[in-house]
Amino acid sequence: MRLVVPVSGSDPKTRLSTVLSPDERRDFTEAMLADVVDAVTSAGHEPEVISTAPLDCAVPVTVDDRGLDPLVNDLLASTVTDDEGALAVVMADLPLVTRESIERLLAPEADVVLAPGLGGGTNAFICRHPEFRVDYHGASIRDHRETARDVGASVTEVDSRRLATDIDEPGDLAEVLLHSDGAAADWLKQSGFELTATGGRVDVERFR
Ligand SMILES: Nc1nc2c(ncn2[C@@H]2O[C@H](COP(=O)(O)OP(=O)(O)OP(=O)(O)O)[C@@H](O)[C@H]2O)c(=O)[nH]1
Numbered sequence: 001m002r003l004v005v006p007v008s009g010s011d012p013k014t015r016l017s018t019v020l021s022p023d024e025r026r027d028f029t030e031a032m033l034a035d036v037v038d039a040v041t042s043a044g045h046e047p048e049v050i051s052t053a054p055l056d057c058a059v060p061v062t063v064d065d066r067g068l069d070p071l072v073n074d075l076l077a078s079t080v081t082d083d084e085g086a087l088a089v090v091m092a093d094l095p096l097v098t099r100e101s102i103e104r105l106l107a108p109e110a111d112v113v114l115a116p117g118l119g120g121g122t123n124a125f126i127c128r129h130p131e132f133r134v135d136y137h138g139a140s141i142r143d144h145r146e147t148a149r150d151v152g153a154s155v156t157e158v159d160s161r162r163l164a165t166d167i168d169e170p171g172d173l174a175e176v177l178l179h180s181d182g183a184a185a186d187w188l189k190q191s192g193f194e195l196t197a198t199g200g201r202v203d204v205e206r207f208r
């Protein structure tokens with residue numbers, strides 16, 4: 001199955017601007033991407049990384065400056081042309097993913113398999129239906145369920161905390177330090193981030 005990892009390589013992760021400089025946001029993006037590429041590779045698949053700008057990565061990176069919707073919809077149109085074609089899209093900001101969570105995503109045989117993100121996004125999907133298209137941002141999981149239904153596709157959802165945890169905001173960084181020992185967690189530790197527990201709530205603080 002064709003498996004694509006789209007990445008924003010130009011000014012990525014703007015919602016982390018309060019805690020990371022522009023260079024750090026790019027470096028952290030590369031670290032999260034490394035975790036995703038590792039998980040996909042160890043699940044026996046060859047990820048195609050498509051980034052808006054060049055990035056360091058263990059596998060080749062195709063540079064394509066299109067936004068997510070035109071990019072992914074074009075991939076769908078060219079890959080899922082009949083009952084045989086299948087496309088998987090896994091976002092690059094999922095540093096908690098493991099071989100097992102990728103295998104769980106790839107196991108169902110439905111026309112459309114959706115992995116919802118915390119906050120309403122669509123962190124990963126598989127499509128085997130020629131008419132399904134994406135419309136990201138906002139509560140995209142709701143839109144994708146509806147689109148799949150409208151085109152008559154069978155739909156399954158994968159209930160996985162690791163696939164659901166996309167790292168968008170400073171508060172999400174605690175999840176990386178709590179549940180991962182991959183490249184993104186290493187990068188955060190080397191950059192001075194540590195877990196803190198105040199008032200019964202776990203958070204991160206930067207000590208240098
Ligand atoms: N190829 C490509 N990937 C994108 C684009 N926009 C976002 N992505 C990737 O899609 C996933 C979800 O992105 P978002 O969290 O919505 O955007 P982001 O740029 O990472 O972060 P923000 O600037 O904080 O919204 C991440 O893996 C991004 O790297 C784009 O225009 N093109």
Ligand SMILES: C[C@H](OP(=O)(O)O)C(=O)O
Nearest residue numbers: 121122123136137140166
């Ligand atoms: C791309 C977008 O990501 P989010 O903004 O939810 O992280 C979505 O999944 O719709």
